[in-house]
Structure formats: C-alpha cells, structure tokens
Amino acid sequence: MRIKILKFGGTSVDTAEHRQAAVKRVVQARAEGYDPVVVVSAIGRAGAPYATDTLLGELRSVDPAAAPEARELDLMMACGEIISTVIMAHTLKALGYRATALTGGQAGIVTDEVFGDARIVSINPHYVISTLAEGSIPVVAGFQGVTDPGTGRHGAITTLGRGGSDTTASALGAALHAEAVEIYTDVPGVMTADPRICPGTLSLPTVSYEEIAEMAHQGARVLHPRAAEIAMEYGIPLWVKGTETAEPGTQIAGSAAELPHRVTAIAHMPRVAYLALRVPYREDRRRLELELFKLMARVRVGFHLLRGSPEVVGFAVAHESLNRVTDLLDGLVLPVTREQGGTRLYLLRVGQGGSRSEVQSALLSASGASAEVVMADAETVETCAMVSVIATRVWETPGMGVGVLARLRDVGVRVLQVADSPLSLSCLVHENDTQRAVHALHAQFIAGAS
Template sequence: MRILVQKFGGTSVATAERRESVASKVSEAVHSGYSPVIVVSAIGRSGDPYATDTFLSMVKGICPDLPKRELDLLMSCGEVISGTILVSTLNSLGLEAVLFTGGQAGIITDKDFGDARIVRVEPGMILEQLAIGKVVVVTGFQGTTEDGQITTLGRGGSDTTASALGVALNAEAIDIYTDVEGIMTADPRIVEDARTIDTVTYNEICQMAYQGAKVIHPRAVEIAMQRNIPLRIKSTFSDAPGTLVTNMCPARGVGTDITTDRIITGIAHTPNVTQLRVLTGDVQDQHLTDKRIFKAMALADISVDFISVQPEAVLYTVRDEVASKAVKILLNMGFEPGVVPSCAKVSIIGAGIAGVPGVMADMVEALSDSGVTILQSADSHTTIWVLVHKENMVTAVQTLHKKFRLGV
C-alpha cells in the first residue's frame, strides 16, 4: 500500500470552491495509485465563523481563565467541523471517505493541555479503512491522553499531526498544502524578488521556521526527519512543484566564491522583541546569579531567546508583550536591567554556512553600509542571527537578500 499524507490548512478548506480544489488534489493522488490520508485544519482564520480564534473569543469575554482542559475541548471543534464538511465534499464527488478525530486516529499525547506532545500513534483503524479503499480524513491539531481526555497540540499542530501520521504509517511522502507555492527565500511582502526554494534540508527548514517563517511548524519537520520521510510544501491552488524538504544537502563546489553558490538558503525575521541587559557584576558565584535570572523567567512562564552570558552581564530577548513583566521581576530581584524595546531578530540560514569563512564579515559589512546597527549577534553551524531595531528590520532583510544574491 502506497500511503500519501496530505495536510490542508484553514484557508484551503474555507470555501466550497476551495474545498473542490482540495478534492481535486485528493482525486489526483488516488488516480496516481496512492492511498491518501488527509489532515485538515479548522476552517478559515480569526473572525471566520468556525476558526479556532473565533471559538476562543466567544468564551474569553465570559471567563478569561477557563481551564486549559475545557479550552482544548472547545478548540478541537473547528477541525471536526471542517473534517465533516470535507468528507461530505469528497463523498459527493464519488470518493468514499471516512472521518476520524485525532483520538480515533490513534494519536496518543501527554496531558499538557493546550500544547500537548504526541507520545505515540496507533494507526490500526486508519489502516483498516485504507485497506478497503476509503480515503481517511483526520482532524489535525488534536489527540487524546491515555485516559481519553481530548488535547490540542499547540499552534501549527495540524502540521505535527500530518508528520506523526506520516511516520506511523511509513508514508511515501507528506504534502503540506497552503496558500503559497512553497518556502520562499524571504517574506515576499518585504522582498519583491523573493523566490520559491526548490529543495531544502530538514535542518534548514527547521531553522527558518523557528526564526519566523510561518509556512510549516518546526516540530512537524523534526518528526518527519526521524524516518527521513520527504516533506513537500505546495499550494492548494496551483500545480507548482513547491518545495521539497529532504536530507539531501545542496552540492557546493570546492573553492567557489560564497556569492556564487548556495551558502545561504533564506532570510527569516522575528519582529516585536525586547532586549534585556542585566549587569551581574563581578560576583563570586556568577553561575548561580545567571541561574537565578533564568529560573525567575521560567517560573513566570516567560520564554527567553537570543541568550548571551558574559562575565559581568547577561543579555537576552523576550517578546514585547511580556517585557514589562520581565523587567518588574528583575527589579524585584535587585537588578536594574537595560531595556531596548521594539527590536527584531534577523537570521540568515543555510546548510553551507559551516566552515565557510567570510559569511559573518559579509553580513556585518552589508548591514553597516545600509546604516543598520547590530545590537547583538550569535551563530550556529547553519544560522547567523543579528538583533536590530525594529525600524531597521525591513532594510536588514532586503539588504541581506540582495547581498547573498538569493533572488537570482
């Protein structure tokens, strides 16, 4: 049995016309000899009648502190609605389909309501239906605990569902359908000559997703990578080949100039972050002081990023919306933090960065020539990050896209 997992996002199932486009993709898979397993998100986006955020807004005004268990019950409804409507569409077009919730599909999670992790997948019921020729539709974004409690998988959870099913079913591929034609070298709303990337590695796309690219959730990539199952990012509304995500690394010739080969795959950005600089002084137990700071942030449920621990200072970033809370905590601890609000993290990502001299130098030179001040920097073997003022974010992204010739 040749199994293909196809995931369709909320915009793909938002209207009858778009659901017919989805049905066309499913029919094409069937006629190509595949047994399709379809994963669906809730219909539409915030403001649409059955979107997840719309459901949340209905109860937040009544009880802002509704327990996460009950919120998960509510949030799971959107996918059930879209899944039922899609099954109706497929059946009306002669494709026999059956709908499973996440729990019925065998997705077992931990008990972290609102952001559950998949523990295992028991796909027996799916395989039974595929064996008799049915198209199986599964509600994304959800599962159940060992004792049958409904959970949701956090934002981007339908991507995670698709990858988990792909691994459990040993699928030939996992197709993630969206309203764009693949992974772009940069946000096309910022960079006019941004282009679709033909092939990326799992590591590259994980980094791009973590650094701000919104097309696929990084957790989904990490799951698919466990079994080396190809991911394909495609558009529901075109026949473009999209972006293929595999372990294959782009070839690079020996001694080639970095501006004429694919050292850099793409540019990502994350706006609306605040930099905090905490002077810790020349204390005897420096590591204990650093531990206290990060422990305090964790206890307050504040996620920290872009961490730089120096002999007499600690630098890190938090989201703008929690910055005042973080500052208050630090003040109560006896620190007087330096605060730089409204920043943005801009990242260059590429599997070819490692071991290539001059990439950071080119990045710094390009930004300096464009009048962009670098507030902080860091790097790994596939990514170089810089922190800039938010008003310089667009200039920084455009400058780096041009410097590394990503539009060519």
C-alpha cells in the same frame, strides 16, 4: 497500502473554491495509486469565523480579566480543526468519494498533558488503517490529540502548539509508514523569504531537513520544526506545495552536513521582546544564568539570542510570552553559591519592578538573613523583531557575520544583538526596521547571488 499524507492549511480549505482545489490533489493521489490520508487545519486565519484566533477571542470576551484554564482553552482551540475536518469530509462525499472525519484522538494520537503545547507520545492508527481498508478517505483534524485515558484525565483533548497540524501530518506519516507527506499551503513551496514583505522571493526546489527546521525555529511560518524533525527521524520524504499551482513545490530531504556553503533563505520573527538582566558580580553570572534558564525550561518558555557578556544575561522571547516571563521573574529570588563560600541572594526586578519585587525586598530586609541580598535589574525592549540569514556551514564561512552587519548598517538598520548557530546568523532589530532588513539581506545574499 501505498499511503500518502496530504495536509491542507487553513487558507487551503477556507472557501468552497479552495476546497475544490484540495479535493483535486486528493483525487490525483488516488489516481497515482496512493491511499490518501488528509489532515486539515482550522478554516482561515484570524478574523475568519472559525479560525482558532477567532474562537479564542470569543472565549476571552466572556471576561477579559479572567484567563481561561489551559484545559478549556485546548477544548476551544480544537474546535476549529474539527469543524474544518467535517466540512472537508462532507465536500469529498458531495463529489462522490467515501470519506470519514476523525478527531486527533479518534486517529489514535496520544499526547502528554501539557495543554497548549503538547507533544505526541504514541499513535495507534488502527482506525485510520481500517478506514482505508474500507475504501474511505480518512480526514483527520490536525493540531490535536488526547491524553492517555490511563492517567485519570479520561482522554482530555490537547493541542500541539502553533503549526501543530504539520506535526500531526508527519507523525501520522511515521506511524503509517507513508511514502510521502505533502504540506499544501497558499505559496508554491518553501520561499527564500516571506513574499508578503519581500518582493522577488524564489521557491526553493530542495532543502534539507535541518535547513527547514532552522527556518521554522527562526520564525519562517512554512512548516512546524517538529514536523521536519519527525520526518528526518523516520526518513519520510516531505514536500511543501501550493494547493492551486502546478509548480512542483519544494522537496525536503537529505542532510545539511552533505551540502556546501549556501545561503538558503531570510527568515524573520516579528513581535519579539528582549530582556537584559544586569549582574553586579561577574563571577556569579554563569551560575545565575544556569538557574534562570533551568527555571524557564521547566515552565516551557522558549528563548532566543542568548547573550552572555560578563555583566549581562540577555535573551529574547516572543512578545506573547513577555507577560508570563515578567510574572515569573519579577520578585524572583535566586540563591547563588559562591566559589569561596557563602551565598548571595539575587532579587530580580523586571523593568520598573512591580509590587512583588518590592514586597520581596522588604521581606528579605526584615528577615535579617545572613546572606548578601543583591538587586538584579532587567531592562526590557518590547518592540523588536529577529531577522535571520539561514545558511549552511555558517561557522566555516569567514566574513559572513561582517557582511550581514555591514549590509544592515548601509541601509540604516540598527542591530541590537547578534547570535549565530551552524545554520543561521540572527540579528535583533527594532520591529519597524523588519521589512527593510529582510529586503536588504535578501537582495545581498540571495537575489544578488543568483
């Protein structure tokens, strides 16, 4: 079999007209001698009747004060993709093609038990292969899998996190030894910036696996980073194409290490909160920082823009994670063993502090503990965004950081924090400066360089 995976995003299957365009892509793959396997996302975006956010809103409206359990949230979130899968399969059938709708579990996708952000641990695609052998087109629900029935949870439905349908497509491509994975969306390929906020963006003909993964990690909503990582690991050619355009799209292949310096794109991540924890004793900062990030890793909270000045531990988190991080850190007591002996107990207080930090402080005072108790206050800036220049060989390009900061200063954008990596230079800005920052950097480093 010559298998090709075709993944269609929510805006590619949200109307009959869009589904007809998607079907044309599937039929074209068959005409080219491939056995197509279709993966679909939930229909539409927030506000659409069967979009994931709409379904979650319906669940939470039952009692806004009572948070649903993660297991039930995954059951609800999986519904959007299942509905989309059945409708897409029926569309193919109505046009005279045999098709079979499959949930992620029916497609053999087994995950760990981290509801809401599960990782695929294995795939047994025998049902997909047998469906293809029968001459039927498998249409698989993206974004979901099931836990191993042997764990005692009896195959509980899990979801793979935002953008997880891309991961489904890449993982199935690896399991089925596909010749290519094609991601279809409402833009003609991987763009040099978000065209919704930046005019004059370009579609890139090729990008490396590392570049696309970096773009995704820095907020570009073109592809889930795990999808790029899986494709890179198994050497699967990956394409991003527009469902309704004749443009060739963007091929994702090769290694960034083989490329000269170039600025690839400007990515942005809206709705970011920044926390700065002040550490009174400089000698304790590294140990406190280590314990803090070990804790956040255990609860799987991602962070960006790590700042390690002598007296501050700073980092950014997605705004949707802020309440969780605040609940986790406010009132937390972290013991730090000093090099010269003894222990300091750091009591964390986030913002103005809540009842938890006050109670902890009172308990520590009443306990008569011999260890020194130190209050560490964390300031929070909630309305931020992260704007990143994605480029190869960042660390080998003198003056790049100065150029970025100078350009933002020239257009009146205040930079709150900066961080870099081999493939990006990221700036934390106030959220209302996002569009101005993206436009200025795109004009300077991409439009101005072409």
